[in-house]
Amino acid sequence: MTEEIVIAGFGGQGVLLAGKLLCVAAMRRGLQVSHIPSYGAEMRGGTANCSVVISTEDIPSPVIECPSVVIALNGPSLVKFLPRIRLGGMLIWNRSLIAIAPSRSDLFSFPLDATDISLANGTERAANMVAIGALLRLKPNLVSMKSIEAALDEVISSRNRKYNSLNLRILSVGYEMAEKIVANK
Amino acid sequence: MLGKVLMKGNEALAEAALIAGCRHYFAYPITPQNEIPVYMARRMAELGGTFIQAESELAAISMVMGASAGGVRTMTSSSSPGMALKQEGISYLAGAELPCVLVNVMRGGPGLGGIAGSQGDYFQATRGGGNGDYRTIVLAPGNAQELADFTVDAFDLADEYRIPVLILVDGYLGQMSEPLTLPKPNGKKFEKSWAVRGSEGKSKNIIASLRLVPDSALEVHNLHLQDKYEKITEEVRHVDEYRCEDAEWLIVAYGAAARVARKAVDSLRTGGTRVGLFRPLSLWPFPDRELNEFAKEVEKVLTVEMSLGQLIEDVKLSVNGEAEVDFYGRAGGAVPTLDDIIGRIYSYEHQDHTHVQAS
Structure with a gap:
C-alpha cells in the first residue's frame, strides 16, 4: 500500500500541520512516511502545500508527481493540482471556497463544506481538520481516528494543545460528512 | 516505529550535532538549510552554547576557525552559493589542520540558481573549491536517520584526523520529514593538546596556515598532509552495497x-x-x-x-x-x-x- 497525498490551500489554513498529523499517526502504526513542504517562491495569499507519502514499503522520493489523493482547501490549489491527480485518484475539495466544481470525471471527487463546518464550530481555521476527518473515512486503511487523536497530542505545541478537543470534534464532523457522502453514492 | 520521532532532515542533523557535543555554531541564513540555524538559535540558548548569525558566510567560517583553534567542537552550515563563499576559510582550516563539521544542503546552481534540492556541488565538495593541495572528508547521508548518525560520526572523524568534515546533503533530504531514532552520545573523547587555550606555564601553541620559514616548510607540511590523507583513504571507506x-x-x-x-x-x-x-x-x-x-x-x-x-x-x-x-x-x-x-x-x-x- 502506498498513498501519495498532496494537501494544499492558502498559507494559514494548516496544510502543513494536517500533513504532519497524518505522518505521525501513520508512523505510530508502523508505516513508512515522508512529509515535504512546498517551498517554491510562494506569494502571500498564494497556495501552500505539502506532499505526504504513506507506505508499507520504503519511500524513494518525497516528491509527488501524480498524487493518489489531493486535498484542495481553496480555488488556486484545485487549479494547480487537479490536472496532476492520477486516473482513478481521489479529490477532496473545499466547496465553501471553491465556486466551480472540478471538471474531471475520471477520479473520485468529494466536495466538503469544510470552512463552513469549521465556522459553525466557532473557528475559521479548522477546515484542515474537516478534510482530514473525511479522509479517514474515505481511506479507512490509512490511519485510525484514535491514532490521529494521539498524533494531535504529539504534534501540537503545548501552547495550542487546548484546542485539541475542538480540533477532534471538527475532525469527527468531517468524518461523518464523508460517511453521508459514501452512503449516498 | 515506536520510539521514533518525525523530524525534518535539517533538524535531525542539528540535534545530532548537539548530541555530539557541538556547542559552537555559526552561520548565515540561506534556503534550503534555514531550519538548522533556526533550530540552533533556540537550542544553543537552552544549552548555554554559542549561536551566532554571522554577518556573512566568510565571517561564519572564520568564527568556526577560531572556535576550532580553541579546541571545541564547532560547525557551520549553508547551501550551495553560501558554500562557495566559505571556500577560503575551508582551505585555511585544512591547512591549519583544524577539525570542524561543515554542512552543505545543496540547491540548484550555477550562481544563485534556485532553491530546490540538487547534487550540483559534488565537484565543489570532493575536489575542493579552495586553494592548495587539501582534502575534506565528505559524507553522503540518504535519509533522516543517516543525517543524524553521520553527523555524530563527522565530529569524531574531524577530531580523530584533525580535518574539516563535510556532510553533503541535498535540499530534499534537508526539507523532508521522516521517522528516525536520535543517536545517543558515544562518549568518545579526543585529546587536543594543540589547541590554543592560553599558554601560562606551558609552551605556546601556534595555529597558522602561513608557512614561509624555512624554505622547505611548506613542502614538508604538504607531504605531512598527504600522509594523513593517505591514511584516511585507507581507513574511511564507507559504502552501502x-x-x-x-x-x-x-x-x-x-x-x-x-x-x-x-x-x-x-x-x-x-x-x-x-x-x-x-x-x-x-x-x-x-x-x-x-x-x-x-x-x-x-x-x-x-x-x-x-x-x-x-x-x-x-x-x-x-x-x-x-x-x-x-x-x-x-x-x-x-x-x-x-x-x-x-x-x-x-x-x-x-x-x-x-x-x-x-x-
Missing part, C-alpha cells in the same frame, strides 16, 4: 538520487532483472576499490545523479575500464524518476537480446 551480489547491471548513486535508484532495483529484481545499487556513503575518500571489484562482475554501470556529470567522474576512475559506464542525471531541482531508471536498465537488457538475435 544493496543487492549487488549477483548483479548483471549496477547503479551508482548517493543521497536522494540513491533512494529512487534503490526502489528501481527492487522493482527490477521483482521482474527478474539482476541489478544492484552501489551507494557510496563517503564521497571522499571514494570507495573506488570496492566499486572496481563489482565492475569486474557486471555488464554495465549506470550513474544516477541530480547533477549533469559529476559523480560519474569518480565512477569512471573507479571502474577503470572494467565495464561500460552510462549516465542518467537531472538538474536544477529535478529528481530522477523511477520510470526513467527502470527504462534505462530495461533498454540494456533489450539491446543485449537484439544483439543475440542478430548474431
Whole structure:
C-alpha cells in the first residue's frame, strides 16, 4: 500500500500541520512516511502545500508527481493540482471556497463544506481538520481516528494543545460528512 | 516505529550535532538549510552554547576557525552559493589542520540558481573549491536517520584526523520529514593538546596556515598532509552495497538520487532483472576499490545523479575500464524518476537480446 497525498490551500489554513498529523499517526502504526513542504517562491495569499507519502514499503522520493489523493482547501490549489491527480485518484475539495466544481470525471471527487463546518464550530481555521476527518473515512486503511487523536497530542505545541478537543470534534464532523457522502453514492 | 520521532532532515542533523557535543555554531541564513540555524538559535540558548548569525558566510567560517583553534567542537552550515563563499576559510582550516563539521544542503546552481534540492556541488565538495593541495572528508547521508548518525560520526572523524568534515546533503533530504531514532552520545573523547587555550606555564601553541620559514616548510607540511590523507583513504571507506551480489547491471548513486535508484532495483529484481545499487556513503575518500571489484562482475554501470556529470567522474576512475559506464542525471531541482531508471536498465537488457538475435 502506498498513498501519495498532496494537501494544499492558502498559507494559514494548516496544510502543513494536517500533513504532519497524518505522518505521525501513520508512523505510530508502523508505516513508512515522508512529509515535504512546498517551498517554491510562494506569494502571500498564494497556495501552500505539502506532499505526504504513506507506505508499507520504503519511500524513494518525497516528491509527488501524480498524487493518489489531493486535498484542495481553496480555488488556486484545485487549479494547480487537479490536472496532476492520477486516473482513478481521489479529490477532496473545499466547496465553501471553491465556486466551480472540478471538471474531471475520471477520479473520485468529494466536495466538503469544510470552512463552513469549521465556522459553525466557532473557528475559521479548522477546515484542515474537516478534510482530514473525511479522509479517514474515505481511506479507512490509512490511519485510525484514535491514532490521529494521539498524533494531535504529539504534534501540537503545548501552547495550542487546548484546542485539541475542538480540533477532534471538527475532525469527527468531517468524518461523518464523508460517511453521508459514501452512503449516498 | 515506536520510539521514533518525525523530524525534518535539517533538524535531525542539528540535534545530532548537539548530541555530539557541538556547542559552537555559526552561520548565515540561506534556503534550503534555514531550519538548522533556526533550530540552533533556540537550542544553543537552552544549552548555554554559542549561536551566532554571522554577518556573512566568510565571517561564519572564520568564527568556526577560531572556535576550532580553541579546541571545541564547532560547525557551520549553508547551501550551495553560501558554500562557495566559505571556500577560503575551508582551505585555511585544512591547512591549519583544524577539525570542524561543515554542512552543505545543496540547491540548484550555477550562481544563485534556485532553491530546490540538487547534487550540483559534488565537484565543489570532493575536489575542493579552495586553494592548495587539501582534502575534506565528505559524507553522503540518504535519509533522516543517516543525517543524524553521520553527523555524530563527522565530529569524531574531524577530531580523530584533525580535518574539516563535510556532510553533503541535498535540499530534499534537508526539507523532508521522516521517522528516525536520535543517536545517543558515544562518549568518545579526543585529546587536543594543540589547541590554543592560553599558554601560562606551558609552551605556546601556534595555529597558522602561513608557512614561509624555512624554505622547505611548506613542502614538508604538504607531504605531512598527504600522509594523513593517505591514511584516511585507507581507513574511511564507507559504502552501502544493496543487492549487488549477483548483479548483471549496477547503479551508482548517493543521497536522494540513491533512494529512487534503490526502489528501481527492487522493482527490477521483482521482474527478474539482476541489478544492484552501489551507494557510496563517503564521497571522499571514494570507495573506488570496492566499486572496481563489482565492475569486474557486471555488464554495465549506470550513474544516477541530480547533477549533469559529476559523480560519474569518480565512477569512471573507479571502474577503470572494467565495464561500460552510462549516465542518467537531472538538474536544477529535478529528481530522477523511477520510470526513467527502470527504462534505462530495461533498454540494456533489450539491446543485449537484439544483439543475440542478430548474431
